[in-house]
Amino acid sequence: MSMTATPSGVPEQGVSEVGVQGGVSGVPGQRVSAPDDDVPRYAPQWLQLREPADAAARAPELLDPLRIRLANRPGRAGDLVVHDLGCGTGSMGRWLAPRLDGAQHWILHDRDPYLLHFATVGAPHAAADGSRVTVTTQRGDIGRLTADALAGASLVTASALLDVLTREEIDRLAAACAGAGVPALLTLSVVGRVEFTPADPLDAEFAEAFNAHQRRGELLGPEAITAACEAFDRHGATVRVHPSPWRLGADEADLTAEWLRGWVGAAVEERPALAARAESYLKSRLAACAAGELRVRVHHSDVLALPRPTGGAA
Numbered sequence: 001m002s003m004t005a006t007p008s009g010v011p012e013q014g015v016s017e018v019g020v021q022g023g024v025s026g027v028p029g030q031r032v033s034a035p036d037d038d039v040p041r042y043a044p045q046w047l048q049l050r051e052p053a054d055a056a057a058r059a060p061e062l063l064d065p066l067r068i069r070l071a072n073r074p075g076r077a078g079d080l081v082v083h084d085l086g087c088g089t090g091s092m093g094r095w096l097a098p099r100l101d102g103a104q105h106w107i108l109h110d111r112d113p114y115l116l117h118f119a120t121v122g123a124p125h126a127a128a129d130g131s132r133v134t135v136t137t138q139r140g141d142i143g144r145l146t147a148d149a150l151a152g153a154s155l156v157t158a159s160a161l162l163d164v165l166t167r168e169e170i171d172r173l174a175a176a177c178a179g180a181g182v183p184a185l186l187t188l189s190v191v192g193r194v195e196f197t198p199a200d201p202l203d204a205e206f207a208e209a210f211n212a213h214q215r216r217g218e219l220l221g222p223e224a225i226t227a228a229c230e231a232f233d234r235h236g237a238t239v240r241v242h243p244s245p246w247r248l249g250a251d252e253a254d255l256t257a258e259w260l261r262g263w264v265g266a267a268v269e270e271r272p273a274l275a276a277r278a279e280s281y282l283k284s285r286l287a288a289c290a291a292g293e294l295r296v297r298v299h300h301s302d303v304l305a306l307p308r309p310t311g312g313a314a
Contacts, residue, residue, distance in 0.1 A: 054246075063100075081155075090122050112139075161186065235307065241301050245299045260286060
């Protein structure tokens, strides 16, 4: 992943409206990598499509304790310096920067230069109080982030990132934030629960297969929130968690349809025996979506970790 999105269904892969395509990853939103590049790519169209749902889902309840911490940070006379990990097209900055006071400098991290371009072009220009917001980009592997790399930082943010990390990477992230004394606001991690209205007897089976797909290799998928809370707690941080579900209805039909294709496609990739039932299941679900009759709640959680301040934090 560009480390920005989990469930998707950009119709470059996965499941079509009438059947399962073979030989292509069903990972939501993923584009095929270049032959000489093993870095997963994610389609900006998908990230743009999900941005309004992401913005509506993120937990504003975590912002007041964050604002208090930032207002009392050492060196608070300077600009806020925010590291946005796995920034994708920059949706986290567009959501958060206008909700924080004071001049801000955002450092946008992603492994995909294509997405970094979109993030730069669409970057916010003003904070909540009208102060300036500037951005720079940094391409690299955020799984190797260190406390030294966060020297001078005021805040670390990420969106839909934790569930595509390993336990080791999450612990490294918590250690880096703790070592630098930098708070972290990590939003929209999937927790493995999806609710459909109306329900279908196959919902649970596809959900279970999708969750297994998210745990492929050493990735944590739905267990990432628990792992992150434990890791930050071990490193001495105060941790707060708040639900941040997508609530998809008739007004989000395009997003729901794309998400469904990718969600079912990933489930079938994980458990090919589902392919025989996937075509009719997906066709029925897409028809209900097009008719404005389908409601979906995709559960996520947001985490705010407040490590002990250090003299090195900005």
